[in-house]
Amino acid sequence: MKNGFDIDSNDNALFVTEQCNNNCLMCCQPPSTVDDIEALYQKNLQLLNNAPEELKVLGITGGEPTLLGERLVDLIVEIRKHLPNTAIQLLSNGRKFKDADYAHRVAQAAGEEFFVGVPIHSDYLKDHDAIAGSKHAFEETIYGLYNLASEGVEIELRVVINAMNYKRLPQMAEFIFKNLPFVSWVAFMGMERIGYSVKNQSLIWSEPYEYASYLREAVMILDSWGVPVAIYNIPLCLLPKDCWIFAKRSISDWKIKYSKICDDCSVKKKCCGLFSTSAKEYIGLKSQVGVMDKIRP
Numbered sequence: 001m002k003n004g005f006d007i008d009s010n011d012n013a014l015f016v017t018e019q020c021n022n023n024c025l026m027c028c029q030p031p032s033t034v035d036d037i038e039a040l041y042q043k044n045l046q047l048l049n050n051a052p053e054e055l056k057v058l059g060i061t062g063g064e065p066t067l068l069g070e071r072l073v074d075l076i077v078e079i080r081k082h083l084p085n086t087a088i089q090l091l092s093n094g095r096k097f098k099d100a101d102y103a104h105r106v107a108q109a110a111g112e113e114f115f116v117g118v119p120i121h122s123d124y125l126k127d128h129d130a131i132a133g134s135k136h137a138f139e140e141t142i143y144g145l146y147n148l149a150s151e152g153v154e155i156e157l158r159v160v161i162n163a164m165n166y167k168r169l170p171q172m173a174e175f176i177f178k179n180l181p182f183v184s185w186v187a188f189m190g191m192e193r194i195g196y197s198v199k200n201q202s203l204i205w206s207e208p209y210e211y212a213s214y215l216r217e218a219v220m221i222l223d224s225w226g227v228p229v230a231i232y233n234i235p236l237c238l239l240p241k242d243c244w245i246f247a248k249r250s251i252s253d254w255k256i257k258y259s260k261i262c263d264d265c266s267v268k269k270k271c272c273g274l275f276s277t278s279a280k281e282y283i284g285l286k287s288q289v290g291v292m293d294k295i296r297p
């Protein structure tokens with residue numbers, strides 16, 4: 001750890017606001033209405049003054065970072081002053097990028113080595129808006145994705161799997177391939193059991209054993225069309241074995257934990273493990289024996 005940054009980690013991030021213009025049913029960090037933007041901006045400037053230049057990746061996260069408006073452009077300019085070669089990962093719902101001029105200014109400030117992670121909750125606008133807790137979220141996010149793509153920004157499309165969308169994962173895969181073929185990759189993500197996903201669990205929570213077959217079909221559709229695809233936050237023992245090559249060790253170092261039954265598991269080193277922050281473990285964890293060959297080296 002050096003001046004608030006861990007140069008050996010890819011989990012360094014600037015937290016820029018707790019506010020959000022969505023109100024997602026499974027949000028792990030429910031939004032606040034307190035105006036914290038300027039105070040956090042000044043705090044992040046101080047952090048950047050001491051940022052080690054060898055940092056490989058720096059995240060910008062919230063809340064919704066684009067609620068900073070021009071302050072986000074200013075912040076990215078500051079990052080580039082201190083960290084010209086660091087990759088910047090912005091996590092955003094993409095809605096504010098419906099303004100093509102804003103997408104242009106953010107992309108110009110960031111330059112090379114800039115990518116944006118954007119969630120999409122469904123191929124059907126009413127489902128997306130219901131999950132995002134906000135009307136017009138779908139159309140604004142789709143416009144935003146097109147504007148970012150026209151700026152040449154790398155996009156990671158994120159699908160958080162939940163009870164309201166898992167049955168349409170294969171249709172979503174087709175939608176993505178046909179309508180958003182410019183995304184750099186697609187990540188299907190298991191939910192963290194914290195925040196609104198606990199409060200709204202009767203609506204939104206789903207176990208991997210319920211959605212595994214739909215997830216498998218969606219992953220195989222995208223892979224067969226040559227779209228890079230990944231699975232985050234779902235332990236290997238809860239995935240079909242032919243999906244293991246897509247699974248990543250995705251949980252941040254500081255949040256990862258393993259269950260007692262993982263002690264003797266032969267794939268523990270390749271498995272993403274579990275969220276230490278989750279209120280409950282997934283159902284069906286099962287220690288594996290001698291199956292390392294299913295995992296991409």
Ligand code: SF4
Nearest residue numbers: 235237262265268271
């Ligand atoms: S038993 Fe534990 S280490 Fe093994 S695959 Fe399952 S969660 Fe991962």
